[in-house]
Amino acid sequence: MNADALVNMAVEVPENPLIPPIPELVIGLVAFFIVFAILAKKLLPNINRVLEERRSQIEGRMEEAEALQAEAQQVLADYRAQLADARHEAARLRQEAQEQGATLIAEMRAEGQRQREEIIAAGHAQIAADRKAAAQSLRQDVGKLATDLAGKLVGESLEDAARQSRTIDRFLDEIEAQAADTTKAEAGR
Amino acid sequence: MSAETMLAFDTQCHLFIPGCGFEAPGLHSFVFEPLFTIGGYEFNKPMLLALLSTVVVVWFFWAAFGRAKVVPGKLQMVGEAGYDFVRRGLVYDALGKKEGDKYVPFMVSLFFFVWIMNLWSIIPLAAFPVTSVISFPIGLALIVYIIWMSLTFKKHGFVGAWKNLSGYDKSLGWVLPLIMVLELLQHLIIRPFTHAVRLFANMFAGHMLILMFTIGSWYLLNGIGVVYAGASFVMTVVMTAFELFIQAVQAYIFVLLACNYIQGALAENH
Numbered sequence: 001m002n003a004d005a006l007v008n009m010a011v012e013v014p015e016n017p018l019i020p021p022i023p024e025l026v027i028g029l030v031a032f033f034i035v036f037a038i039l040a041k042k043l044l045p046n047i048n049r050v051l052e053e054r055r056s057q058i059e060g061r062m063e064e065a066e067a068l069q070a071e072a073q074q075v076l077a078d079y080r081a082q083l084a085d086a087r088h089e090a091a092r093l094r095q096e097a098q099e100q101g102a103t104l105i106a107e108m109r110a111e112g113q114r115q116r117e118e119i120i121a122a123g124h125a126q127i128a129a130d131r132k133a134a135a136q137s138l139r140q141d142v143g144k145l146a147t148d149l150a151g152k153l154v155g156e157s158l159e160d161a162a163r164q165s166r167t168i169d170r171f172l173d174e175i176e177a178q179a180a181d182t183t184k185a186e187a188g189r
Numbered sequence: 190m191s192a193e194t195m196l197a198f199d200t201q202c203h204l205f206i207p208g209c210g211f212e213a214p215g216l217h218s219f220v221f222e223p224l225f226t227i228g229g230y231e232f233n234k235p236m237l238l239a240l241l242s243t244v245v246v247v248w249f250f251w252a253a254f255g256r257a258k259v260v261p262g263k264l265q266m267v268g269e270a271g272y273d274f275v276r277r278g279l280v281y282d283a284l285g286k287k288e289g290d291k292y293v294p295f296m297v298s299l300f301f302f303v304w305i306m307n308l309w310s311i312i313p314l315a316a317f318p319v320t321s322v323i324s325f326p327i328g329l330a331l332i333v334y335i336i337w338m339s340l341t342f343k344k345h346g347f348v349g350a351w352k353n354l355s356g357y358d359k360s361l362g363w364v365l366p367l368i369m370v371l372e373l374l375q376h377l378i379i380r381p382f383t384h385a386v387r388l389f390a391n392m393f394a395g396h397m398l399i400l401m402f403t404i405g406s407w408y409l410l411n412g413i414g415v416v417y418a419g420a421s422f423v424m425t426v427v428m429t430a431f432e433l434f435i436q437a438v439q440a441y442i443f444v445l446l447a448c449n450y451i452q453g454a455l456a457e458n459h
Contacts, residue, residue: 017216017323017393018386024324027236031243032329035302038247040294043254047265047272050257057259 143168203411211408214400219321219393235322238315242305246298275300275444283448288455292448295336299329300444303388307436310396311429318436321392323385326443330385333447340454353454384446391439395432402428 147164202209223231253268261269275297280289306325310318320326342350351357356372358365402425409418 017219018389020322020324020327023230023232024236024239024322025328028239028319028325028328029332031239032298032302032332034243035246036295036298039250039298043250044272044294044297047254047257047269050254050259050261051269054259 139168139172142172146171202408204409204414205411212404214397214404218397218400234317235319235325238309238317238319239306239325241315242302242309242319245305246301250301271301272297279441279444279448283445283452284455289448292451296444296448299333299447300440303329303443304437304440307392307440308433310392310399310432310436318392318396318432320388320439321396323389326385326388329443330381330388333384333450334381337450337454340451344455353456380450384443384450387446388439388443391435395428395435399425399428399432 143164146168202212204211221233221235223233224237225232249264250268253264254272257265276293279300280293280296283289284292303320306319308318309315310321341353344350345353354373354376355369357369361368402421405421406418406425409415409421
C-alpha cells in the first residue's frame with residue numbers, strides 16, 4: 001500500500017464515527033438475538049432446573065444428616081446412662097460383697113469361739129468325770145485295801161458293811177481334811 | 190484475507206525507509222475493507238467477529254449447560270460461576286429476586302455477548318474490539334431503551350409514565366419546569382446515548398492505544414529504532430493486560446446500567 005492508497009483510505013472514512021451503518025447494526029442485533037434466544041429458551045432453564053434440583057438435594061441431605069446427628073446423640077446419651085447404671089450396680093455389688101464378707105468373717109469367728117469353748121467345756125467335764133470315777137474307784141479300792149489290811153492286823157472281820165463304810169468314810173474325810181489343810185497352808189504361805 | 194481487510198495499516202513501511210512515514214492510527218483504523226459483498230451489502234471483519242461472538246457464547250454455554258448435571262463438571266462449574274455473577278451480582282442486586290428473575294436471561298446474554306465482543310481486542314488474528322464500532326453498542330442500547338420505555342408505559346400508564354420520565358414532583362415549586370425539561374432530556378436522549386457511547390468510546394480508545402504502540406513497534410523495527418520498538422512493545426503488552434480488565438469492566442457497566450434503567454422504570458413515582 002502506498003501513500004496514494006492511504007489517501008484513498010482516509011477519504012473512505014465516514015465523517016462521524018457515531019453514525020452507525022445499517023448493515024452492521026442489523027448484524028449486531030441478529031447476533032445478539034441468537035445468543036438471547038438460545039440462552040433464554042434452552043440453556044438457562046436447563047441450568048435453573050439443575051440448580052433447583054441440587055438445592056433440594058442438598059436440603060434433603062442436610063435433613064438426613066441432622067436426623068443422623070440426633071440419633072447419634074440419643075444413642076450416646078443412652079450409652080452413657082447405661083454405663084452410669086452399670087457403674088452404680090458394680091459399686092453396689094462390691095459394697096454388698098464387702099458387707100457379706102465381713103458378716104461371714106464375724107460368723108466364722110463366733111463359730112470358732114463357740115467350738116473352742118465347747119471343746120474346753122467338754123474337756124473340763126471329761127476331766128471332772130474322770131476325776132470323779134478315779135476318786136470313786138480309789139475310794140472303793142482304798143477302803144477294801146484298808147479294811148483287808150485292818151482285818152488282817154486286827155484279826156477281826158469287819159463284815160458289817162455299814163460299819164465298814166462308816167469307818168472308810170471317816171478315814172477318807174480325815175484324809176480330805178488333811179489335804180485341805182495342806183492346801184490352805186500352801187495358799188497361806 | 191489480505192492485510193487491507195484484516196489490519197487496516199501498511200505493513201511495508203518502517204523507520205528510515207524512504208517514501209513513507211509513520212502512519213498514526215485514527216478513525217481509518219476502524220474501517221475495514223469488506224471481506225465480501227452480498228447483494229450490495231458489504232460484509233466486513235467486525236461483522237464476522239460479531240457473529241463469531243455469538244458462536245463463542247452459545248458454544249460455551251451449550252458445552253457448560255447443555256447437559257447440566259446436579260454434580261457439575263469443570264466447564265459447568267465455570268458457567269455457573271459466570272451465570273451467578275450476573276444473576277446475583279447485577280440483576281438481583283438492582284431489581285430484587287422477584288422482579289429480577291424475568292430479566293436474568295436477557296442480562297446474562299447481554300453481559301457475555303458484550304464481553305466476548307470486547308474480548309476480541311486482545312485475541313490474536315481478531316485483534317479488534319467489535320464494540321469499538323458504534324453500530325454494535327447502539328443496537329444493544331436500543332434494545333435496552335425499548336424494554337425500558339415499554340416497561341415505563343406498561344407500569345405507570347400514559348400519564349404516569351411521563352411523570353416518571355420527567356421526574357414530576359409538585360414540591361419542587363417554581364424549578365419544576367426546569368427539572369422536567371432536564372429529566373426528560375436525560376431519560377429520553379442522554380441516557381440511551383451515553384449508554385451506547387460509553388461502551389463504544391472506551392473500547393475505541395483502548396483499541397487506539399494498543400494500535401498506537403503496536404504500529405509504533407512495527408514501524409520502529411529498523412536500525413537503531415529496534416531499541417525504541419522494544420519499549421513500544423512493552424507498552425503494547427501492558428496496554429493489552431489493561432484492556433483485558435477494561436473489557437470486563439465495560440461489559441459489567443453496560444449491564445449494570447441496563448439493570449438500573451429497568452429498575453427506574455419499575456420504581457414507583459416519587
